Amino acid sequence: MSPSAEASSLQIRDVGVSFDGVRALDGVTFSVDAGGVTAVIGPNGAGKTTLLNCVSGLYRHTGDVVLGGASLSGLAPHRRARRGLARTFQTPALVDELPVVDNVMLGAAAMARPEPERRLRERALELIARLGADAVRDQPAGSLSHGDRRRAEIARALLPGPALLLLDEPAAGLDHDEAMGLLTAVLEICGTCVLVEHDVELVMKLARHVVVLDTGRVLAEGPPTLVVRDQKVIDAYLGQEIPG
Template sequence: MSLHARDVTWTAQGRPIVDGITVEIAPGGLTGVLGPNGSGKSTFLRLLAGLLRPQGGAVLLDGHDLGRLPRRDVARRLAVAAQEVSTDVELTVLDVVLLGRIPHNRRMTGADGLARARRALRRCGVADLEHRRWPTLSGGERQRVSIARALAQEPTELLLDEPTNHLDIAHQLALLDLLAAIPATVVTVLHDLNLAAQYCDHLLLLHKGRLVATGPPGRVLTEETVERVYGVRTEITRSPTGRPALRFLPRAARTA
């Protein structure tokens, strides 16, 4: 067992944002969290990461309540790459990535830490940005550097909130290739259903704060479920590997 949400609930202003979700995250694979805007995806990811405390239920890491574990122990295992990161940090890119080494060594700047940080930069395709100042980066560059910082942490669980945001299609594919290959349990919020179908081993589909479907892409992404959750009709075919490929029907076709 790796991460397990047990009847997790979180509300804001009396409205349930995450409403009684129970699910075990498949260890060692790439799990995608899907759902329309406002379905609770980012909040659920923050609960899994321990950035928010559940108001009901619990998040378990290897069977232990995440909120009761020592923060340093959690940080050595679990890394998070947020959707948006402040642009006001006056650090170089290398300094930002070295922050991922703090749970392992507070000194950060030893030879081993530098080597691991530079390796993470190379894996994310941003080694040439090492000496750039953080505020000078584009949104896509910041996104990849943030993921490099998370990889430098060398987590066993890696949680990402819309990591393909700000990236062009080539960098989206390169990033998802990387996430699918790393030896960790990866949970990522995604908007693109076809990318999720192509890369993820397992999907969680949220709607209005509830988990409405879970399983491999071919079981979760059906024409009926997509229409019920997203309000759009699709035609779904299967690739030679059995993964679904979605074609969204134009409005004229939906009302014909």
């Protein structure tokens, strides 16, 4: 069953985190409406991955993270996952000795209610096929290309049927067409995503809302065609205006 629109909405309220006295995020506030892609962009070191680590519970933070109207703050990562939050990482982490289908089935650990193994395997195989990795479903993960490792990791994150998916640079190592095909398929499965991505052209095509971070703060946000024309964003990140 697809999550409701309310369950997929996310509010990030005054989120902050420091490391050894350095403020990595400072009062980050924005909302993610249900449906479509909200992209988080910005220069290296802006705090994009740190933000995903706070939202997913890997880092303790000040402020609040609210999913589907319920606060996640104070919850461990596995409890946030069982509330409907899933994520991927910049470098896919798979069990190299296990076949792809078994790696994907490990996503069941994030499910609020257990399901029979047969049903989980059927779902895993369906996700693998929809993400274009059917040819490698029985291969050990350690033998995969980078692109297929990425597909396997995303399929694993999608297995529990999350309300919202956090994607950390999913296009890294893929060409533009591969990335577009993969992310289009992901959106058909999980309708609400937060995307951290350096490929601005990809962001322009996929995102309906863009948040720009710089030095741990929100520099700008809004529709992508407006954000890429914001002079503050051009100066801090883009270097030049991107055609809309």
